[in-house]
Amino acid sequence: MRILLIEDERELAEALSAALGKHGIVTDHTVHLVDAVELTRQNLYDAILLDRRLPDGEGLSFIPELRRTGKDTPIIVLTARNEPKERIEGLDLGADDYLGKPFLVEELMARLRAVLRRSPELAELKITAGRMVIDPLHLSVTVDAVPLDLPRRELLVLAALARRKEQTVLRSTLEAAVYNYEEEIQSNALDAHISRLRKRLIDVGAGVAIHNIRGVGYLMKEE
């Protein structure tokens, strides 16, 4: 799960990013609308959080701009401009939800879940693979209905692979699923996660195997 946060208050952005991280959500953050356009071109986000007052313009203008490129990524507007009239304006421009500042992270999470639930692309509310059922929104994995507790990063790798089981997943796709731009890695951390994950999957008899496609990425197969 990866989202884009467009917000100019750095403190709020950092707090949000940390809080969302605890829910297994990887957040990219930008302050400027221009960068946001660029980022959405290069990445497929699951949702976008959008402020209105931004240094280079009204955030709402981003919505039609994004839609014009054919993307219907869910957008939640986060703003202090919270008059009923302003809310209507935002929603009519194509925002999926509108949340006034200040807000509780828990409410934002709930709204995110609601918005994603409605999003047809992400019918991934429950991913099944082998004997596993993965619930990425609630950060849980079960094997034959027995809960399995995994470290957060391993869980993210697992979910990213299981979501595309029987397909090769690019190395870079996996990295994008687990790390944001600020969390650069300069080692084989991903390989290490895969390694430990494999061991665990064998231990519990998960009914899946992770294969390597040399020079390309990884592939999860059911047994």
Next chain:
Amino acid sequence: MRILLIEDERELAEALSAALGKHGIVTDHTVHLVDAVELTRQNLYDAILLDRRLPDGEGLSFIPELRRTGKDTPIIVLTARNEPKERIEGLDLGADDYLGKPFLVEELMARLRAVLRRSPELAELKITAGRMVIDPLHLSVTVDAVPLDLPRRELLVLAALARRKEQTVLRSTLEAAVYNYEEEIQSNALDAHISRLRKRLIDVGAGVAIHNIRGVGYLMKEE
């Protein structure tokens, strides 16, 4: 147990919220119908307490509105408009109970219990875990039929975990089960409750253990 109170007399609302709190019920309070609609969209309440005269309209109009969204959350109307004709009106619109002001909190509690007893979703009238039996409506826990008295917040944590035993419960879910929107916590209060609860559970041999899932939440397992 979490309920929504829609009521415009602030004093009454605060008193009620406090009184219900003593019965282990977490109360979200709002004055406006618009907010109520929003809140029910984002939260799953166990019941709703509804006033009739509200600043933005007749409270009763909320009932069909809620039902239309597919929720059959029990609703108790609390109002000074207590003529027989008015009561019939309320109940026919889909309210589960109708209580005239002024009333005794004890009566409200009893009616709440009655209404919840009928509610099929909450087959959680008795939660069993290990050697414990928890009755969240009467705020009691027994271990091998011996009553155990726990501080209120610890009990709420316990019930929230026991209700989802063998499953990972997100930290945020636990917080939502114990605190309402106004009671923000900025410390490790939850951890402290868990810690003290664990000690007690061991002392009495409750037959359950609370495990931590690092970065995610907690998990109750039976032994």
Next chain:
DNA sequence: CCACAAGGGTTGCGGCAGCATTGCGGAGCT
């Protein structure tokens, strides 16, 4: 069939973030 290179697998280590524990003090109840 061997040499070599490059990519991947595995594993121990260490830093540090997140968790556990506990004493303190304020608030509320009796």
Next chain:
DNA sequence: AGCTCCGCAATGCTGCCGCAACCCTTGTGG
């Protein structure tokens, strides 16, 4: 006044995870 509850913060501890060293596998060229 004395009690318990509970939020808070200080302290110590645990285990995740990035890192890098080393080994194994695969592919290519001679």
